[in-house]
Amino acid sequence: MKQKSSDPRQRLLDTATDLFYRQGYHATGINQVLQDAGVARASLYLHFASKEALLEAFLEYRHNYWFDALKSFTEKPSKPKDKILAAFDFLLDINEKESYRGCAFLNILSEITAQDGEALRIIRDHKKDLRAYFSAILNKEKQLVQDHIYLLFESAMVESQLYANQWPVQEARKMVAELL
Structure with a gap:
């Protein structure tokens, strides 16, 4: 199993990569990305301006x-x-x-x-x-x-x-x- 990165940006990207590819973009909500990545909402918007x-x-x-x-x-x-x-x-x-x-x-x-x-x-x-x-x-x-x-x-x-x-x-x- 792949070990999670300590970098919140990388965890968000790794999680989104997995979820967007497996589930699709629209079927994946930001809340699921945040939960699966173990990252706070503020970290998301610090690294990415939006879901897009x-x-x-x-x-x-x-x-x-x-x-x-x-x-x-x-x-x-x-x-x-x-x-x-x-x-x-x-x-x-x-x-x-x-x-x-x-x-x-x-x-x-x-x-x-x-x-x-x-x-x-x-x-x-x-x-x-x-x-x-x-x-x-x-x-x-x-x-x-x-x-x-x-x-x-x-x-x-x-x-x-x-x-x-x-x-x-x-x-x-x-x-x-x-x-x-």
Whole structure:
């Protein structure tokens, strides 16, 4: 079990990260975050101006965590094809670790509106960064192939969440192997 940080800001962020990802943003109340984090309301507003600011911090934290995990899977292989296939292996791994909860960014996207501009920007930037990451690996491939692989990755993530099953990732991985 992960030990709680002594830093109230970090405890709030760790708790919100867990609750927003598992339960959803709107289903998680500030009182639950405070109680589970063991932090007073005054500490919350000392570190985060609002629940929306806590959401934005969660998204930034998740972006860094997720990309670090993806890179640990894709940095070992040397060939572009093997790096991309390793990205799909990453999806298989994270599905197991996170019980098919899916993409935190798309989950939050389904809960916010255009008025949540900063959260929306972070989500879009995350997806742009993923697409750019794949493009950098696949720089010798046509843009159409790069786009196909990105879209297969995204759809495999969503479908595996929907079915709580690895088959969408496994099938997308096979398609990518054929494309490359």
